[in-house]
Amino acid sequence: MKNHAADLAARFNTRVATSFIGRIFRLEGSSHSKEIDGTTFLKEVRAGATTFAAMTYIIAVNASILSQTGGPCVCDETNRIDCDKIDSYVMCKEEVRRDLVTATSAIAGLASLVFGLFTNLPIALAPGMGLNAYFAFQVVGYNGSGSIPYGVALTAVFAEGLIFVFLALTGMRQWLVKLIPSTIKSATGAGIGLFLTEIGLSYGSGIGAITGGFNATPLAIAGCPVERINPDTQIRDTAVTYFPHTPEGDSRFELFRKVVSINPMKHTLNALDWNVGQHGTQFALALFTFLYVDIIDATATMFSMVRFCGVVDNRDGDFPRSTLAYCCDAISISISALFGCSPVTAFIESGAGIAEGGRTGLTAMTTGFLFLLSIVFGPIFSSVPPWATGPALILVGCMMARQITEINWRYIGDTLPSFVVIAFVPFSYSVAYGIIAGMFLYTALNLMISLTVRLSGGRLEPDNYDMKEYWTWKAPGRKPWFVRAFRNATYSAKDTHESSPQTFDSHGGLDYYLVEAPVVP
Template sequence: MSDVSQSRAVPTSGLDRYFGLSAHGSTVPREIRAGITTFLTMSYILFVNPQVLSTAIHVPNAFVQLLMTTAIAAAFGCLVMGLIARYPFAQAPGMGLNAFFAFTVVQGMKIPWQTALGAVFISGVLFVLLSVLGARQAIVQAIPNSLKFAITGGIGAFLAFLGLKNAGIVVANPATLVGLGSLTAAPVWLALLGLIITAVLMTRRVTGAILWGILATTVIGILTHAAVYAGGANGALRPFPGFDGSFLGIFGTPIWPSELVGQLDIGGALGLGLLSVVFTFFFVDFFDATGTLTGLSQRAGFLDENGNMPRARRLFAMDGLAAMFGSFMGTSTTTAYVESAAGIGEGGRTGITAVTVGVLFLLSMFLWPLAAAIPGAATAPALILVGALMMEGVRHVDWDDISEGLPAFLTIIAMPLTFSIANGVSLGVISYCAIKLLSGRWRQVSPILYGVAALLLIRYIWLMGG
């Protein structure tokens, strides 16, 4: 071993010993730089999550309160991941899960948002219990890779559809169900322009491309007097209200989200009729978060020769704890972010990276006046692009095997077409088990997955029975 390698392996301080800086060949400045990089790549959630959840959660000053609770939940998730699990993985309210919360559970199923938060909390409890018991790995192994990739891809398609819908690019059509919106409408052309700008920034590998794309699109909307802001006469859109020359404040004192904190209804979520909702929250985030954490660990070099990661139970438990805390604060499921890979690429290897992200989320609470200038047309491109990124794993599906390809396709296509992530997951699992069973390939399916499929069938039978 060289002298340099030996010096790296010897801790030089208590901070070094706790986080393993020398063991990972890293330094505090490098970890902080990695944390800043990760924050810039995922900070768009501060604008997008309130946009999505405010369609279902109706409280005074909803957008600002949701921005506050998003920042607090993200900060908590990052801090426990960094300080307790000691991994460089950042957490925040998850895209896709917030859409499921708002559009499927609250708006579609007419479930009060307080009860939906209770379902998120229960799913977080299940995460922690399964993580502590070590059962999480067994359940993950029961799900075939084709369905894991399809679930992520389907959520991506659902998010993209939401972005297109929110911008008015895709509209309802009585003859064909959906159609193309008016390209001359301000939200449409602004969203399309923002989509191109953000895509170019991402292609040029600009750090924080999605965030800069949102801000650039907003500035264009303000300077062009585009009618993309709510509050016009008879519900019409209007230009930015501060364009008359009045000062647009950027900094402000944080507002405590008093209308959201502690409003979750756990008792209501424990009702028999909501077991499917709890299961779906658990199921979707379980595999999304587990896949994300495993992939990030592999990229960072944390996995051993058997594919296992150190402190795995603690790592997964912190994921569940963040979901529980987030629901208490008033937001949908908090989960690990794949954007953490940006910080890992910058050399982040310890919990200091995640702690840095958490601190930056807390500081962002002082920028809440800036959020008032962000129109939905500026966040729609973020939904579309995040959706496109989530489709990446679909290429790993074995499309030549119809018993693998068809369930994956049903999972992906059903989510946007039925406007329900739950339906996509259910159709994928049920069809996978049915095709394998009836084609004589039943041994390829885990008994655990057959049990899951049976529960989903019972759910649909229950719904058909009224």
């Protein structure tokens, strides 16, 4: 029976490989000139399912984090915490959270499908951790207590996506990320990891281990002081504490009983507010931070995943169809804003699918299809409480904090700015402040050290000065495509008398149609 099933699977894989699907995704046996060794349809599907399983937590976690802003819900209380005492506002927040469950599943599905189809890379996209926390707790704030309203913040995300399209088409996105010191990149990722851990440990959006633990988690099941017992949150006939006998709890339970249902995005769909004039400075700061963190996060994740796949070109450090990949990511960011979500980014959990053998866009498309399917099971994902998503935040924070090992701890000019970034992000509760502080200190400190060394003729140097990380504004690697296109036109005008065959860029995508410049001695 086992051999028979294996034979059926092999024949099915062969049939798919020889079809147009096999040629599009360059499966082994497709007779494509650049077919990818070891790829089969069923292996790609299995890898996509693995990636989805690793990413499923984002549906509930992202909705839980973003709903803390209150979305477009209206509250006139000066102290925004008092808004939680208003039943109508609490019900509105719960509806926003359900909308965001649908929105998260929808944008993750669409983005992954488009990315896999156009780039043929096994990388899945979804609203990014870290950026959603910055969006919710710094930009918009708890119950809208931040610097700009929810709708204006979505406009910043939408504008960021359009700017990214321009940066991707001009090749400047790759160039900009190479300009940022690698130690600051690593420190930013580690700082965001600690930020997420703090959120996962906090009251309201996590397990409640820092403050208000008795109210944040159902500790009454294991034992709770009598004075802490709340009759509204005790076990009742139908469920445990997440469904208290209150209007909000009854509404949650009625939704949970449906199991299968599609929740329309009544509050978050197209909730953009274009009245950005009165929030000029804060809007610009939010836009800059989204741009900066996304440039580092998405670009670094894509590079690490394609390097894991083994498709990075050692000649210029680029990867196949990179321009299309960045464009798909950028367009998905703007679409996520229309759905009411924070920016979309490439997920590091894609590595789980790659480890299972995923090498083509079929892996990402399978993940996207499963995310779209999860929209139907919205009631289940909407019923995941904060104390269940809190541990996921802590684990994600742990994975991101591993980047701390990539920091150059041997030289003070790299160590101190990196430490400032790591410390500022969680303690200031702001990704933007951490980045600004770290970059300012890096520039000032290294400039003073460089001037001191030069003026002293090399006699005054800090310890381990020779171990500093090399940095230059001349980013290494391939030039942007428009620079190469201009050079092609220049060379063609000079060398029209020569008859040399035209060769095409092997990177494919938008770069595929650019003619390489002839070698000029």
